[in-house]
Each structure stands twice: as structure tokens, then as C-alpha cells.
Amino acid sequence: xxxxxxxxxxxxxxxxxxxxxxxxxxxxxxxxxxxxxxxxxxxxxxxxxxxxxxxxxxxxxxxxxxxxxxxxxxxxxxxxxxxxxxxxxxxxxxxxxxxxxxxxxxxxxxxxxxxxxxxxxxxxxxxxxxxxxxxxxxxxxxxxxxxxxxxxxxxxxxxxxxxxxxxxxxxxxxxxxxxxxxxxxxxxxxxxxxxxxxxxxxxxxxxxxxxxxxxxxxxxxxxxxxxxxxxxxxxxxxxxxxxxxxxxxxxxxxxxxxxxxxxxxxxxxxxxxxxxxxxxxxxxxxxxxxxxxxxxxxxxxxxxxxxxxxxxxxxxxxxxxxxxxxxxx
Numbered sequence: 571x572x573x574x575x576x577x578x579x580x581x582x583x584x585x586x587x588x589x590x591x592x593x594x595x596x597x598x599x600x601x602x603x604x605x606x607x608x609x610x611x612x613x614x615x616x617x618x619x620x621x622x623x624x625x626x627x628x629x630x631x632x633x634x635x636x637x638x639x640x641x642x643x644x645x646x647x648x649x650x651x652x653x654x655x656x657x658x659x660x661x662x663x664x665x666x667x668x669x670x671x672x673x674x675x676x677x678x679x680x681x682x683x684x685x686x687x688x689x690x691x692x693x694x695x696x697x698x699x700x701x702x703x704x705x706x707x708x709x710x711x712x713x714x715x716x717x718x719x720x721x722x723x724x725x726x727x728x729x730x731x732x733x734x735x736x737x738x739x740x741x742x743x744x745x746x747x748x749x750x751x752x753x754x755x756x757x758x759x760x761x762x763x764x765x766x767x768x769x770x771x772x773x774x775x776x777x778x779x780x781x782x783x784x785x786x787x788x789x790x791x792x793x794x795x796x797x798x799x800x801x802x803x804x805x806x807x808x809x810x811x812x813x814x815x816x817x818x819x820x821x822x823x824x825x826x827x828x829x830x831x832x833x834x835x836x837x838x839x840x841x842x843x844x845x846x847x848x849x850x851x852x853x854x855x856x857x858x859x860x861x862x863x864x865x866x867x868x869x870x871x872x873x874x875x876x877x878x879x880x881x882x883x884x885x886x887x888x889x890x891x892x893x894x895x896x897x898x899x
Contacts, residue, residue, distance in 0.1 A: 595632030600845035606806035613784035615810035620817030625843035666714035668795035675797035683807035695779040702773035708760035715748035738768040798837035800828030818896040824856025832885040
């Protein structure tokens with residue numbers, strides 16, 4: 571083998587190895603649409619002519635070819651993985667948090683839709699999960715842990731946490747029994763001070779178990795992360811529970827968290843979601859009021875998008891728009 575071929579082979583091997591390395595970056599890019607309902611089973615659900623869709627941000631690993639492409643693509647953004655951390659959460663822990671928040675979102679949205687459609691709902695159990703550990707915490711509790719007992723007492727509701735605080739003293743080291751992936755663990759938390767009051771510096775969220783008529787079951791997909799699909803999940807479930815089809819045969823898209831009282835909250839990555847929805851020829855896009863809506867409208871004007879962008883503060887804002895502007899008469 572001559573010298574030129576050897577040099578070429580060495581360069582080829584080095585480039586191949588470089589392309590396999592996962593650099594400490596990730597890339598955000600416009601995503602697409604996911605039809606809501608693929609993982610929701612609703613007994614005796616009504617059919618719809620159109621579709622209700624979630625939007626998502628496409629995330630790619632920090633591979634060399636993708637990083638080079640992203641550098642020259644105005645719609646792609648490169649981030650250091652550390653930029654995506656929240657407080658003490660590393661990248662993997664943040665992923666655990668986003669998975670729990672996604673499940674909370676499904677749970678809250680389905681319960682809200684059932685009540686909005688005047689269906690029978692009975693809460694049978696509350697499950698309390700850890701969603702965040704503050705930097706000030708002194709604990710080995712982990713994000714994603716399900717709290718079972720505290721100091722030997724069953725811990726099944728957020729209200730029990732507030733009752734527990736009355737008996738805690740600053741400096742106490744409490745025993746916390748948790749479950750995770752089918753296994754049980756003993757953990758601890760030291761009671762610290764926050765504005766003169768005992769505080770654990772641990773954030774919780776509740777996922778409810780319930781029975782309903784009709785029956786609803788969610789087959790969770792851990793590739794769906796975060797709470798931003800709340801509004802659209804609630805619209806889908808509501809539409810499946812009522813006789814009138816609020817889609818009117820249109821492709822309905824949107825984003826926004828949903829609280830238990832029906833308020834819509836802002837989300838991150840709205841620019842990627844708008845671009846992805848426009849590419850998929852959405853008819854209507856619901857954007858949370860405030861900066862999300864303002865960003866969406868700027869993109870619509872700049873790129874001459876044809877889809878209607880609707881500002882929403884509540885579930886009722888979205889529902890009223892569909893009933894008054896989309897439903898076939």
C-alpha cells in the first residue's frame with residue numbers, strides 16, 4: 571500500500587471515529603406533530619373527522635455531522651448539555667423530571683376533561699412523586715421517587731406533607747421510604763430553615779388514580795416528556811366524550827400546560843413548534859397567552875404562515891374558538 575492510500579485510510583478512520591463521538595451538546599430543531607390519542611384508550615369514544623395534535627421539539631445528539639449541519643441551519647440551535655440543567659439536576663435527572671411531569675400532565679388533563687364533559691369521576695388514590703430537589707436540600711431523595719412513608723407514617727397526599735411540617739423541627743433527620751421502578755429504598759432528608767419555617771427543599775407532584783364512566787386508560791410513552799401537551803390532551807379527551815365533533819374536520823394543533831382549574835400556561839421551544847406545525851400544514855394553532863403568542867405571531871408574519879394562531883389563557887378559550895369558528899354547521 572502506497573503512502574497516499576495509508577494517509578487517506580488514516581483520515582477516513584479518524585473521521586469515522588469523530589462521527590461516533592457524542593460531544594457534550596444537543597441540538598434543538600423544528601419538530602412535527604403527534605396525534606393525541608394513540609396511547610389513550612377511551613371506552614365508547616365518539617369519532618372525529620379532523621385531528622387534535624401535540625407539537626414537539628426535535629432533539630438530536632451532539633454528533634459531529636449534526637453539529638456541522640446545525641451550525642449552518644438557522645432553524646437549528648446548538649446547546650451545551652449543562653445549559654439544560656435546572657438547579658442541581660443533571661441531564662439524566664432532568665429527563666426523569668420531564669417524564670414525571672408528562673404523566674402529571676396527562677393525569678390532570680384527563681381529569682379536567684371528564685369533569686368538563688360532566689362525566690362521573692371518583693378519585694381512588696393519590697400518588698406523590700418527587701419532581702425537583704433544590705440546591706439547599708440535604709437529602710438523598712431522587713427526582714422520580716414515589717414517596718411511600720415518612721418516619722414510618724404512610725404518605726399519600728400533598729396535604730399530609732403540610733400536616734407533617736407542623737411536627738418537624740429544624741435540624742431533624744427524617745426517614746423517607748420511597749419506591750422506584752418496582753423497588754423500595756430507604757432515604758433521608760434533613761429539615762432545614764426557609765423564612766423561619768421548617769422546609770425540606772423538595773418539590774412534589776401528585777398523580778391520581780381514579781375510576782370514571784366511561785373508563786379511560788393511558789399507556790404511557792416515556793419518549794413524551796414535559797407538561798406542554800396538557801391543553802391538547804384535554805381537548806382530545808373532551809372531544810371523545812361529547813357528541814359534537816369540535817375539530818370540524820380540521821387539523822387542530824397547539825401547546826400549553828393545563829392546570830386543574832383549566833388555566834393554560836406558557837412553555838419553552840414555541841418557535842420550533844410553530845415551524846413544525848406550519849410545515850405539517852396545521853389549520854389552527856393554539857398558543858398560550860403572553861410571550862408564546864407574541865413569538866408565534868412574529869413567526870407567522872415573517873414566514874407568511876397560513877394557519878390561524880389563536881391566543882388562549884384557558885381551556886374554555888380554545889373550546890369556544892373551536893365551537894364558534896371551526897365546527898361545521
